[in-house]
Amino acid sequence: MPIAVERIVSYFNGSHCPLLRGKPKLFFIQACGGEQKDRGFEVDSRPSVDQQHGSPLDSDATPFQIPAGDADQPDAIASLPTPSDILVSYSTFPGFVSWRDKERGSWYVETLDQVFDQYAHSEDLLTMLLRVGNAVSAKGTYKQMPGSFNFLRKKFFFMAR
Numbered sequence: 001m002p003i004a005v006e007r008i009v010s011y012f013n014g015s016h017c018p019l020l021r022g023k024p025k026l027f028f029i030q031a032c033g034g035e036q037k038d039r040g041f042e043v044d045s046r047p048s049v050d051q052q053h054g055s056p057l058d059s060d061a062t063p064f065q066i067p068a069g070d071a072d073q074p075d076a077i078a079s080l081p082t083p084s085d086i087l088v089s090y091s092t093f094p095g096f097v098s099w100r101d102k103e104r105g106s107w108y109v110e111t112l113d114q115v116f117d118q119y120a121h122s123e124d125l126l127t128m129l130l131r132v133g134n135a136v137s138a139k140g141t142y143k144q145m146p147g148s149f150n151f152l153r154k155k156f157f158f159m160a161r
Helices: 005-010 049-053 107-119 125-137
Strands: 025-029 086-090 147-150
Touching: 005 025, 005 086, 107 125, 125 147
Parallel strands: 025 086
Antiparallel strands: 086 147
16 A cells, blocks of 8 residues: 655654754655656757856846845744755656666666765765756656755755765
């Protein structure tokens, strides 16, 4: 009988597990998200004009600002959201197959291991997960795209030896 990831994760949130409040909780899920097989789509392999000249791309995002008068109540109690400090990383997008090599195993786990081994001494977790996603998405005839739900409040670094 399948168990929802959300149910498993909820056992470790701030309400159900007081000893883990404020501590990062990381979940790495290697499982198919469905039966769809992704053949991907063709892209132009030439670098874009911005990448060729090294200029940064401009963002169309506007920084968020709290309107005056919308500050928290002066008598508010310091608290954290229930699902804070949780990261769930999935091997594939919902609805799609998660691929594996017959000898080396899961593309996701193999790549996660390689990236952590190479970069854990110097990079934060989210940067490494971007590397994993990029590497896994480039494999095979059929495609796979790992992803994550991030509710961490700080950058996470492994204490590599």
